[in-house]
Amino acid sequence: MKVKEVAKLSGVSVRTLHHYDDIGLLVPEGLTNAGYRLYSDDNLATLQQILFFRELGFPLKKIKELLDRPSFDRLEAFELQREMLKAKRDQLDEMIATIDKTLRAENGEIEMTNEEKFQGFDFKTNPYEQEARDRWGDAAVDRANERIQGMESDLQDGMNQIYTKLAELRHVDPASEEAQEAIGEWYAFLNRMGHYSPEAFAGLGEMYVADERFANNIDKFGTGLAAFMRDAMKIYAERNR
Amino acid sequence: MKVKEVAKLSGVSVRTLHHYDDIGLLVPEGLTNAGYRLYSDDNLATLQQILFFRELGFPLKKIKELLDRPSFDRLEAFELQREMLKAKRDQLDEMIATIDKTLRAENGEIEMTNEEKFQGFDFKTNPYEQEARDRWGDAAVDRANERIQGMESDLQDGMNQIYTKLAELRHVDPASEEAQEAIGEWYAFLNRMGHYSPEAFAGLGEMYVADERFANNIDKFGTGLAAFMRDAMKIYAERNR
DNA sequence: AATAAAGTATGACGTTACGTAAGAGTCAAT
DNA sequence: ATTGACTCTTACGTAACGTCATACTTTATT
Numbered sequence: 001m002k003v004k005e006v007a008k009l010s011g012v013s014v015r016t017l018h019h020y021d022d023i024g025l026l027v028p029e030g031l032t033n034a035g036y037r038l039y040s041d042d043n044l045a046t047l048q049q050i051l052f053f054r055e056l057g058f059p060l061k062k063i064k065e066l067l068d069r070p071s072f073d074r075l076e077a078f079e080l081q082r083e084m085l086k087a088k089r090d091q092l093d094e095m096i097a098t099i100d101k102t103l104r105a106e107n108g109e110i111e112m113t114n115e116e117k118f119q120g121f122d123f124k125t126n127p128y129e130q131e132a133r134d135r136w137g138d139a140a141v142d143r144a145n146e147r148i149q150g151m152e153s154d155l156q157d158g159m160n161q162i163y164t165k166l167a168e169l170r171h172v173d174p175a176s177e178e179a180q181e182a183i184g185e186w187y188a189f190l191n192r193m194g195h196y197s198p199e200a201f202a203g204l205g206e207m208y209v210a211d212e213r214f215a216n217n218i219d220k221f222g223t224g225l226a227a228f229m230r231d232a233m234k235i236y237a238e239r240n241r
Numbered sequence: 242m243k244v245k246e247v248a249k250l251s252g253v254s255v256r257t258l259h260h261y262d263d264i265g266l267l268v269p270e271g272l273t274n275a276g277y278r279l280y281s282d283d284n285l286a287t288l289q290q291i292l293f294f295r296e297l298g299f300p301l302k303k304i305k306e307l308l309d310r311p312s313f314d315r316l317e318a319f320e321l322q323r324e325m326l327k328a329k330r331d332q333l334d335e336m337i338a339t340i341d342k343t344l345r346a347e348n349g350e351i352e353m354t355n356e357e358k359f360q361g362f363d364f365k366t367n368p369y370e371q372e373a374r375d376r377w378g379d380a381a382v383d384r385a386n387e388r389i390q391g392m393e394s395d396l397q398d399g400m401n402q403i404y405t406k407l408a409e410l411r412h413v414d415p416a417s418e419e420a421q422e423a424i425g426e427w428y429a430f431l432n433r434m435g436h437y438s439p440e441a442f443a444g445l446g447e448m449y450v451a452d453e454r455f456a457n458n459i460d461k462f463g464t465g466l467a468a469f470m471r472d473a474m475k476i477y478a479e480r481n482r
Numbered sequence: 483a484a485t486a487a488a489g490t491a492t493g494a495c496g497t498t499a500c501g502t503a504a505g506a507g508t509c510a511a512t
Numbered sequence: 513a514t515t516g517a518c519t520c521t522t523a524c525g526t527a528a529c530g531t532c533a534t535a536c537t538t539t540a541t542t
Contacts, residue, residue, distance in 0.1 A: 004518065010359045014519085019500060034508055036519060041355070048343070048358050055336065055362075060499070075344065082340050085333050092330040095296065099323045102289070103316065114282070117289050118251045121296075245489065255490085260529060275537055277490060301528070 001039045010047055025064045026050060049074070052081045056088065094120035242280045251288055266305045267291060290315070293322045297329065335361035 007014045020026040021037065026047055030038030039047075046067065053063045066072060098119045105112035248255045261267040262278065267288055271279035280288075287308065294304045307313060339360045346353035 002519080009355055011362045013500080015500065015502085018520090023499095032508090032519095034519080035521095036508080044355055044358065051359070051362050052336070052340070074347070078340050078344055082337055085337050085340070089330050089333045089337075092326050092333070095293070096323055096326050096330075099293070099319050099326070103319055106315070114250055114285055117285065118292070121252045121292050243490075254529080256529065256531085259491085264528095273490095273537090275490080276492095277537080 001044075003037055003039075006039045006044065006047070009044070010051065012047075012051070020047075020050070020060075023060060023064070025060055025067075045074075049077060052077075052085075056081065056084050091120055242285075244278055244280075247280045247285065247288070250285070251292065253288075253292070261288075261291070261301075264301060264305070266301055266308075286315075290318060293319075293326075297322065297325050332361055 001009075003014045003017050006017060017026065017037070021028060026043060028037035029040040029043055032038060049067065050060075050063055053066065054060070058066075066077070098117065101110070101112060101119075102117060104110050242250075244255045244258050247258060258267065258278070262269060267284060269278040270281040270284055273279060290308065291301075291304055294307065295301070299307075307318070339358065342351070342353060342360075343358060345351050
């Protein structure tokens with residue numbers, strides 16, 4: 001299939017396909033001797049994957065990383081996508097509810113706080129929690145969330161990042177050293193937290209905001225969980241000495 | 242309220258608020274004598290509106306236009322937003338269904354065409370139709386859709402544009418000359434179409450693609466419906482002479 | 483009162499994911 | 513042989529901010 005046909009089928013523009021080729025995200029399997037791109041059925045399946053991830057707000061760079069992983073598993077990807085699509089749908093439901101609520105508030109029927117006016121907009125409800133819950137059990141996640149309660153939202157964001165990393169690990173061979181190490185450290189982290197006072201943990205949150213070395217390690221889609229954990233614990237230990 | 246507070250409440254960044262101020266989309270009601278932006282509750286309500294439209298994919302420029310209209314009606318806007326959010330939710334449901342279908346296809350349980358693999362991605366299901374249906378009655382819309390059947394998708398896009406314009410008119414005083422004129426022309430257009438053969442109408446579709454003057458008039462969020470209709474009918478008449 | 487820490491302001495350049503336009507080659511049909 | 517639809521590459525344009533850099537205010541702390 002040539003570009004236009006693919007474009008029509010998938011709803012993206014020809015330019016988009018060119019772009020995806022340029023950045024190596026979707027390289028057509030063939031070329032005519034005139035240099036025309038030829039897409040295979042496999043290419044179409046990949047495009048489908050790409051579009052799912054795109055709809056979920058993943059940056060193209062990240063999508064490429066995901067697809068390029070040798071351990072990339074289509075079935076697992078679909079499952080993750082379904083969960084995230086559902087989360088997004090729930091978010092839309094929340095926004096619809098917010099509209100209805102706003103209308104009633106405007107009608108004088110109910111009171112509404114400013115915070116409520118933005119229900120559904122903040123993405124604090126994190127799509128990875130279910131993921132983590134399934135993988136590492138309710139107890140661990142609950143304990144983590146318990147600690148999150150009462151912390152300022154900046155740390156919340158940090159936790160979202162952690163969940164992100166955990167979800168990412170699904171696409172790594174679970175038997176691999178990297179995965180085992182990360183999971184081990186995650187548990188160690190949680191357990192160690194149990195020994196510290198809430199104030200100490202709150203300090204970690206401040207650090208997340210203040211210390212650039214720390215923050216840099218959490219930056220979106222950056223280094224792996226293991227490295228982040230190592231740094232976090234190192235800094236944490238230093239600070240508390 | 243100062244920027245940070247608003248940012249935290251709504252989930253957008255401080256930079257975003259600066260940007261919205263820069264382009265005149267959300268200008269804070271007050272300024273401290275040091276030049277700090279001060280947001281009122283009214284500002285918050287406007288921000289809520291902005292975010293709803295943004296979630297629906299409206300470009301900021303368009304949002305500004307909408308909000309700036311003297312006839313802008315919050316209640317009507319909320320209703321439109323709710324409809325569109327629902328449409329988007331339905332689209333997500335479709336995408337989830339596509340995932341499930343793909344999984345079953347990959348399992349060999351069912352057959353799946355390439356087209357089906359992209360169900361939910363094409364936005365051809367148009368969110369404005371219900372709008373038009375409510376306003377101008379089922380009969381007119383049905384007749385329009387009947388004619389759309391069998392036309393190539395390029396004309397479909399043209400029709401989407403028409404629905405867009407119609408939806409836009411909700412925010413114009415319905416008693417205004419502009420609105421009356423547009424609606425009148427819309428009906429006239431439909432009625433005239435009834436007198437021509439399907440082939441002639443298909444020709445209109447081709448023209449939409451080929452004739453730049455024509456296409457330019459339909460460009461997204463461009464000139465008003467009335468102007469578009471005038472040009473369309475003029476060109477159409479010329480061609481068929 | 484002095485100093486640090488947190489918040490804010492204004493540039494100004496960077497980034498992502500394409501859009502759009504220009505100029506030229508290719509392919510199928512007349 | 514020519515037209516029209518399709519394709520290629522190159523390259524600049526755009527939208528909606530992100531990300532510094534630099535400087536001023538306000539609040540908190542010593």
